[in-house]
Amino acid sequence: MDKLQGLCYDLGVNNDMPITEITTNSSQETKKVGMELAAAIKKDRVNPRRALVVALEGDLGSGKTTFIQGLATGLGIKENVLSPTFVIQKDFPLSLKNYKNFYHIDAYRLKNPEELLELGFGDLIKNPENIVVIEWADKIKKILSKNVIWIKFQNLDENKRKIIYAL
Numbered sequence: 001m002d003k004l005q006g007l008c009y010d011l012g013v014n015n016d017m018p019i020t021e022i023t024t025n026s027s028q029e030t031k032k033v034g035m036e037l038a039a040a041i042k043k044d045r046v047n048p049r050r051a052l053v054v055a056l057e058g059d060l061g062s063g064k065t066t067f068i069q070g071l072a073t074g075l076g077i078k079e080n081v082l083s084p085t086f087v088i089q090k091d092f093p094l095s096l097k098n099y100k101n102f103y104h105i106d107a108y109r110l111k112n113p114e115e116l117l118e119l120g121f122g123d124l125i126k127n128p129e130n131i132v133v134i135e136w137a138d139k140i141k142k143i144l145s146k147n148v149i150w151i152k153f154q155n156l157d158e159n160k161r162k163i164i165y166a167l
Contacts, residue, residue, distance in 0.1 A: 038074025
């Protein structure tokens with residue numbers, strides 16, 4: 001849990017921040033890392049004036065959706081969370097003290113970041129009751145603020161993944 005404590009604070013990708021790497025050997029371990037982030041999020045509000053935004057990047061099949069499934073489970077979401085590739089965004093209610101909405105966005109099919117803005121993304125990230133998790137966030141990097149938690153996923157082999165984030 002100590003490795004993920006720093007994730008519940010506003011982070012930007014910054015060369016001055018130490019990089020942490022976690023290697024998982026199964027989808028269950030990748031989900032567990034997501035659940036650990038959920039535990040950290042439930043402890044503290046990150047920014048009382050804006051949504052908590054978690055930006056994920058990595059190749060197809062690198063564990064992004066699996067991680068989000070663990071995060072969603074840890075936040076109390078009972079529904080099966082699947083990647084919203086064709087609908088772009090899926091919303092889930094939360095019953096947490098500080099957060100009431102969980103938005104899962106998949107930017108894979110977007111041609112440009114402005115498409116997400118047209119869908120109301122600007123309003124989502126302004127609401128401090130929202131948690132917004134974005135797969136393929138590197139495709140919309142130019143519309144994200146520096147106050148985003150960036151997590152990178154890498155395939156090491158069929159079941160093994162590397163999860164990298166800055167603290």
